[in-house]
Amino acid sequence: MRRRISVDVAIIGGGLVGSSAALAMRKAGLSVALIDKGYCGAQASGVNYGGVRRQGRPPEQLPLSQRAHRIWPQLRAMIGIDAEYIRSGHLKLARTEKDFAKLETYAETVRDYGLGLELVAGSALSKRFPWLSAKAVGASLCPDDGHANPRLVAPAFARAAERAGVTVLEQTPVRAVAATGSGFEILAGDDIEIRCRQLVNSAGAWSDRFAAHFGEPVPLTRIYPSMVVTEPQPLRLPVSMGEQGGSFYGRQVARGNYVMGGGRGLPLADPDYSRPSVTAASSVMQRAIALFPHLAEAQVIRFWSGTEAEMPDGNPVIGPSETTSGLFHAFGFCGAGFQTAPAVGAVLSELVTEGRSTTPIEAFSIGRFRKVAVETAASL
Amino acid sequence: MSEPLQPVIVGAGPAGIRAAERLVRSGLRPIVLDEGQRAGGQIYRRPLIDDGRSYRSRYGSGAGKAQRLHQAFEALLPAIDYRPETLVWNISAPERGNQLDILSSGVHRQIGFSQLILCTGATDRVLPFPGWTTPGVYTLGASQTALKAQGCTIGDRVAFMGSGPLLYLVAWQYMKAGARVEAVLDTAPLASKRHLLSLAAHAPRIVALGLFYGLQLQFAGVKVRHGVRPEAVLGKGKVEGLRYRRRTLKGERVETVTCDALAYGFALRPETQLADLAGCRFRFDERDRVWLPERDALGRTSRTDVYVAGDGSGIAGADAAEISGELAAVAMLQDQGNVSTDVARLLASREAILRERDILERAFPFPVDWFETVPDETTLCRCEEISVAEARRAMTAGSITEINRLKALSRVGMGRCQGRMCSAAATELLSGACGVPTGEVGRLRAQAPVKPIPLGFGGGELEARS
Numbered sequence: 001m002r003r004r005i006s007v008d009v010a011i012i013g014g015g016l017v018g019s020s021a022a023l024a025m026r027k028a029g030l031s032v033a034l035i036d037k038g039y040c041g042a043q044a045s046g047v048n049y050g051g052v053r054r055q056g057r058p059p060e061q062l063p064l065s066q067r068a069h070r071i072w073p074q075l076r077a078m079i080g081i082d083a084e085y086i087r088s089g090h091l092k093l094a095r096t097e098k099d100f101a102k103l104e105t106y107a108e109t110v111r112d113y114g115l116g117l118e119l120v121a122g123s124a125l126s127k128r129f130p131w132l133s134a135k136a137v138g139a140s141l142c143p144d145d146g147h148a149n150p151r152l153v154a155p156a157f158a159r160a161a162e163r164a165g166v167t168v169l170e171q172t173p174v175r176a177v178a179a180t181g182s183g184f185e186i187l188a189g190d191d192i193e194i195r196c197r198q199l200v201n202s203a204g205a206w207s208d209r210f211a212a213h214f215g216e217p218v219p220l221t222r223i224y225p226s227m228v229v230t231e232p233q234p235l236r237l238p239v240s241m242g243e244q245g246g247s248f249y250g251r252q253v254a255r256g257n258y259v260m261g262g263g264r265g266l267p268l269a270d271p272d273y274s275r276p277s278v279t280a281a282s283s284v285m286q287r288a289i290a291l292f293p294h295l296a297e298a299q300v301i302r303f304w305s306g307t308e309a310e311m312p313d314g315n316p317v318i319g320p321s322e323t324t325s326g327l328f329h330a331f332g333f334c335g336a337g338f339q340t341a342p343a344v345g346a347v348l349s350e351l352v353t354e355g356r357s358t359t360p361i362e363a364f365s366i367g368r369f370r371k372v373a374v375e376t377a378a379s380l
Numbered sequence: 381m382s383e384p385l386q387p388v389i390v391g392a393g394p395a396g397i398r399a400a401e402r403l404v405r406s407g408l409r410p411i412v413l414d415e416g417q418r419a420g421g422q423i424y425r426r427p428l429i430d431d432g433r434s435y436r437s438r439y440g441s442g443a444g445k446a447q448r449l450h451q452a453f454e455a456l457l458p459a460i461d462y463r464p465e466t467l468v469w470n471i472s473a474p475e476r477g478n479q480l481d482i483l484s485s486g487v488h489r490q491i492g493f494s495q496l497i498l499c500t501g502a503t504d505r506v507l508p509f510p511g512w513t514t515p516g517v518y519t520l521g522a523s524q525t526a527l528k529a530q531g532c533t534i535g536d537r538v539a540f541m542g543s544g545p546l547l548y549l550v551a552w553q554y555m556k557a558g559a560r561v562e563a564v565l566d567t568a569p570l571a572s573k574r575h576l577l578s579l580a581a582h583a584p585r586i587v588a589l590g591l592f593y594g595l596q597l598q599f600a601g602v603k604v605r606h607g608v609r610p611e612a613v614l615g616k617g618k619v620e621g622l623r624y625r626r627r628t629l630k631g632e633r634v635e636t637v638t639c640d641a642l643a644y645g646f647a648l649r650p651e652t653q654l655a656d657l658a659g660c661r662f663r664f665d666e667r668d669r670v671w672l673p674e675r676d677a678l679g680r681t682s683r684t685d686v687y688v689a690g691d692g693s694g695i696a697g698a699d700a701a702e703i704s705g706e707l708a709a710v711a712m713l714q715d716q717g718n719v720s721t722d723v724a725r726l727l728a729s730r731e732a733i734l735r736e737r738d739i740l741e742r743a744f745p746f747p748v749d750w751f752e753t754v755p756d757e758t759t760l761c762r763c764e765e766i767s768v769a770e771a772r773r774a775m776t777a778g779s780i781t782e783i784n785r786l787k788a789l790s791r792v793g794m795g796r797c798q799g800r801m802c803s804a805a806a807t808e809l810l811s812g813a814c815g816v817p818t819g820e821v822g823r824l825r826a827q828a829p830v831k832p833i834p835l836g837f838g839g840g841e842l843e844a845r846s
Contacts, residue, residue, distance in 0.1 A: 278828070
């Protein structure tokens with residue numbers, strides 16, 4: 001029998017963006033349906049590195065990132081768990097003078113955003129970070145950045161949203177969606193019909209299909225992280241680490257495992273699935289040994305990969321559709337959406353209820369790709 | 381110029397050796413990758429250093445088969461590329477070519493294959509109960525390995541518990557080896573053994589042997605109990621005994637046995653991660669209560685260049701493994717178009733063994749009530765130290781109905797063993813909690829590395845051959 005649902009807002013995609021938006025909108029008094037083709041938080045939101053990092057983001061992302069920074073410490077009150085969130089600090093190493101100069105330039109560029117970056121160079125480095133074994137010219141520390149467990153956050157947002165009254169539809173792929181003039185009609189799963197006034201496209205790496213469907217094609221590409229995890233080790237690495245001019249990143253979780261990444265995984269024949277690449281994993285492992293020689297005997301117990309969406313300019317798409325009234329997009333976080341996502345959820349709630357965001361999002365407008373799309377179409 | 385690709389056989393137990401033998405007979409020179417230090421697999425495992433024991437004393441009633449298999453392997457050695465102590469820890473996705481990632485003496489290599497025969501065997505199937513991680517608790521298979529390969533026992537006063545033919549066999553072997561067998565605690569009710577009567581017609585030798593072991597144990601004064609459910613290992617830091625319940629005509633009784641070691645297990649579970657990484661299609665097997673690579677009677681999988689044989693393709697025992705190894709090799713040769721072998725006899729023998737196996741499964745049934753009787757405080761996943769209570773809480777809190785979701789949200793199966801030890805129990809627990817059949821909560825997706833590899837290998841040689 002056909003199930004009919006009528007809500008104020010339907011959200012396609014139950015990642016961290018969609019699930020936090022669902023909770024925020026419900027708290028604002030709206031009726032909401034959250035739809036996911038699989039399980040909430042099982043794609044990019046659940047398989048990313050877990051960095052809760054502001055350092056290194058382009059300035060236009062920092063207002064959003066700062067807003068998220070204020071949300072993360074409130075997780076327990078919002079969703080019932082802290083999701084292993086800690087403000088460990090994020091340390092970005094520079095191996096060369098040239099790379100260190102880049103860190104200095106970045107610190108200068110973002111000085112007014114309040115990240116509290118500390119540049120440490122030369123002999124001060126080993127005094128400040130005695131556990132650091134690798135040779136480095138200098139580093140930039142963002143003391144209040146940190147990390148959390150990506151597997152837990154989005155599902156907890158979805159469950160909290162459900163408890164607050166959101167209709168959460170998992171294992172329910174959207175089969176058809178259409179604007180009706182006064183809203184939208186969605187056919188999902190085997191026989192669910194959803195009517196809504198407003199629609200959010202937060203379908204991650206699958207968002208481009210919906211955007212294109214509403215006449216807004218975007219140059220979205222898929223990227224696949226390549227992650228390596230060791231067995232638990234004595235606690236030693238107090239910060240989340242990255243590198244200027246290198247692709248390695250790593251952190252040690254409370255249980256003791258080193259979670260490290262770098263390079264890219266590879267899609268399978270069905271591009272919804274991917275595998276870590278042995279070449280990428282090998283580079284991560286080699287770099288890990290160089291950085292942490294005490295790990296030489298440690299065992300690697302698993303690799304993982306997943307599917308993330310990337311935009312050519314490194315920025316996400318966030319904001320109202322330019323073709324369809326009542327439609328809002330939020331996707332394409334380029335492997336760096338974990339930290340900002342809870343703020344994106346809050347922004348989406350503002351857009352839906354008030355028609356405007358209190359945080360600047362102009363740089364993320366979908367319209368910036370209109371020209372690209374037209375040119376691409378013309379060249380075909 | 382690159383060398384032409386060779387067929388690769390993973391595993392050198394009964395299935396792997398017979399597969400290699402068949403390929404050699406047709407003029408091929410397969411690469412045989414063996415995680416073990418010497419060929420023979422788990423059942424016909426050989427000691428590293430000859431300790432002077434005879435085949436008879438080491439392998440008991442399987443001595444003849446063990447000796448024939450070992451001799452067959454020795455004869456093969458000049459004709460195959462045998463690589464012992466070699467872990468295959470990854471197989472490239474089918475769309476990315478035929479590559480294996482192997483680790484041998486600390487060196488990482490990638491090797492190509494023209495065809496692949498997976499003879500990856502099985503491990504004990506473990507079902508947790510309170511205290512199962514106490515030092516001194518071993519699986520039945522491990523306790524037998526200690527005896528076979530190292531000539532030692534797991535303790536001086538040993539109790540045996542679980543379900544499966546191995547229960548009586550290992551207890552008897554321990555008795556013969558001079559250990560004091562304190563008890564044989566069969567989780568199946570005595571009535572289940574009536575099925576052995578119907579087995580006697582097909583396989584009188586198996587039944588006679590089973591009776592012989594059981595009777596010899598009883599005559600020696602060993603306590604043999606049926607319908608047992610373990611309650612708890614006694615002792616902290618080391619095994620001092622086991623408390624258990626058992627059903628009797630007068631109702632349920634709680635008893636204890638004093639011992640310094642406990643061997644237990646519930647039959648076997650196949651090692652299927654490599655078939656999964658190879659991209660083979662899987663199906664749920666009701667009898668083994670586990671997902672297995674789909675295979676035809678000869679061992680062809682859904683992937684045209686990958687074959688499976690032995691217990692890794694479904695639990696059927698060593699005799700069936702020898703046959704299925706040969707059959708998989710024949711299938712591979714047939715698919716190359718260079719052999720026409722009549723396999724009717726082999727197929728019939730394997731079918732007969734599978735029928736016996738069905739009966740054995742009824743005589744040594746799986747304790748289907750485990751999921752509802754296992755107490756909350758029991759450790760479910762020992763790598764990640766997750767209790768049954770934590771897993772149950774995660775299932776409820778997250779409305780979990782799928783096993784990979786349980787892993788993601790609770791860490792069960794996320795540790796060193798990647799679910800090889802705990803997934804059977806976790807699957808039973810989850811399907812029980814959801815009130816659905818075991819096959820309906822999915823299976824853990826295999827991820828490389830299938831077993832832990834040293835972080836330091838990344839600096840090693842990466843030798844590609846394709």
